[in-house]
Amino acid sequence: MKGWDGLVSSALLGTERRPAHFEELPEAIQEQLGEGGLLDAAALATLYRRAGRRPLRDVEPLPQVPGEDRPLPRPVAIRRLSAMLGGFQSTALGEWLRAADARGWGVPPEYLPALADHARNRAEYRPLVIAAAGRRAHWLADLNPDWRFLHAAVADSNNTDLWTHGDPIQRRSWLRDLRRTDPAAALEELREVWPTESAATRTDFLGLLTEGLSDADEEFLEATLDDRSREVRRIAATLLTRLTGSRLSRRMVERLNAHLVVTQDVLKADLPRQLNASMERDGLDSQFTEGIGKRANWFRQIVAASPLAAMELSWLQLPVEGVAPEVLQAAWTEAAIREGSAEWARELLRTGANTGTRSPAELLRLLPPDEWARAVEALRKTVDITELVGGLPVPWPTSLATMLLDQLAKVGTARDWARLASVTARAVPPDVLNHPITREPTGEEDTWRRRLVETLTFRRELYEELS
Numbered sequence: 001m002k003g004w005d006g007l008v009s010s011a012l013l014g015t016e017r018r019p020a021h022f023e024e025l026p027e028a029i030q031e032q033l034g035e036g037g038l039l040d041a042a043a044l045a046t047l048y049r050r051a052g053r054r055p056l057r058d059v060e061p062l063p064q065v066p067g068e069d070r071p072l073p074r075p076v077a078i079r080r081l082s083a084m085l086g087g088f089q090s091t092a093l094g095e096w097l098r099a100a101d102a103r104g105w106g107v108p109p110e111y112l113p114a115l116a117d118h119a120r121n122r123a124e125y126r127p128l129v130i131a132a133a134g135r136r137a138h139w140l141a142d143l144n145p146d147w148r149f150l151h152a153a154v155a156d157s158n159n160t161d162l163w164t165h166g167d168p169i170q171r172r173s174w175l176r177d178l179r180r181t182d183p184a185a186a187l188e189e190l191r192e193v194w195p196t197e198s199a200a201t202r203t204d205f206l207g208l209l210t211e212g213l214s215d216a217d218e219e220f221l222e223a224t225l226d227d228r229s230r231e232v233r234r235i236a237a238t239l240l241t242r243l244t245g246s247r248l249s250r251r252m253v254e255r256l257n258a259h260l261v262v263t264q265d266v267l268k269a270d271l272p273r274q275l276n277a278s279m280e281r282d283g284l285d286s287q288f289t290e291g292i293g294k295r296a297n298w299f300r301q302i303v304a305a306s307p308l309a310a311m312e313l314s315w316l317q318l319p320v321e322g323v324a325p326e327v328l329q330a331a332w333t334e335a336a337i338r339e340g341s342a343e344w345a346r347e348l349l350r351t352g353a354n355t356g357t358r359s360p361a362e363l364l365r366l367l368p369p370d371e372w373a374r375a376v377e378a379l380r381k382t383v384d385i386t387e388l389v390g391g392l393p394v395p396w397p398t399s400l401a402t403m404l405l406d407q408l409a410k411v412g413t414a415r416d417w418a419r420l421a422s423v424t425a426r427a428v429p430p431d432v433l434n435h436p437i438t439r440e441p442t443g444e445e446d447t448w449r450r451r452l453v454e455t456l457t458f459r460r461e462l463y464e465e466l467s
Helices: 004-013 027-033 038-051 075-085 090-102 109-119 123-141 145-152 161-165 168-181 183-196 199-210 215-224 230-241 247-259 277-281 294-305 313-317 325-339 342-350 360-364 369-379 385-390 398-410 415-427 447-466
Strands: 260-263 266-269
Touching: 004 038, 027 038, 075 090, 075 109, 075 447, 090 109, 090 123, 090 447, 109 123, 109 145, 123 145, 145 168, 161 168, 168 183, 168 199, 183 199, 183 215, 199 215, 199 230, 215 230, 215 247, 230 247, 247 260, 247 294, 294 325, 313 325, 313 342, 325 342, 325 360, 342 360, 342 369, 360 369, 360 385, 369 385, 369 398, 385 415, 398 415, 415 447
Parallel strands: none
Antiparallel strands: 260 266
16 A cells, blocks of 8 residues: 555664654545554555455445245254355265255255355355255356356247357256257257357367267267367267167177187277278277277277177176287276166176276166165175275165165274275165164264264255255
């Protein structure tokens, strides 16, 4: 601030050696100072500095935003929300928002800014905060650049201005919502603007075609394989592999049959000798993959991108020549995940197949939830159980949650179980939150057991307050 350094110098050196020059101070301070001396000027200057800016004049009030029709939950539930926003058991915040929304409760508007701040750098919370904000979402988004993600609230697909003149989030939301209601119209809109969009925008928009993907999209995706962006080409190839009858899928089957044959109950692999332009166009990557040779890596990608219908489950039992069996198993894992095949996932898990860069949990989640408990019990001797269940969607089915809580109740205080306890505490469904382990005494040394019980109790009370 102009003049402040002069006041400091006068105070340190004395006004006789360094007279104070009040005329250097801002005009507003001079007006209030009158006949005052150095200390008065310092006091006024301090307040002026703390204020940070001049008082605003002729301020227009913000436009009133439409309110919500939803009733608010009981005060005790709102206090719990406030505590979580303050940092206590904050990992349960998403669960509170989902539970409140499912029961028809609204969120007090004074908490929306804090929720928006919480979700700013946490993408998984954004849909929940958008739902909580309701009709206030767009209004809040315009108040703070950090809250622009709130523009992803459901857009009016009839409002084409959002598509032609909106910001990137509004345009993405508009196209996403149109894709859900009219896939063909969304594809046509995308086709029209495609040549003028940046590579990043093309990549983002192309991913929206995953929802409602059909044979009607093949022509556009096939042409997109020639896009100048590597990432756009990769996504287009991935989408085409999900269309079993696509031209790309047929080309992959031709390659599969050329490089993998069954002879006398033996799977014989003939690894590709080169990666030609046609293979690269169809999404095969030339980049080096650690732990696998380049020819084996090309072969793995061919198998992974081929329709499972072109292969047989019995091949998992056959000996393999020409390539390490783990390469084939990793490729089948990727294909099973891409197609969402519970049949292949079940067999891959049963035979203890190598899943490559994929987690066994990605196969496990393809099975019906009522099979998870049996599968985990069978796999626990060969797979890290925490890694296995940690990748499953929550809440878990009752059978799996009860089995793991029963196990944790028996293991005493061994620290090896702390990670599993932490995952389980957040994943069990509401009907298991009153498990007998919550009523067992815990010692001060049982840190993970005490935290497990505290979390289960906190979550149970959360649901009771919102009921």
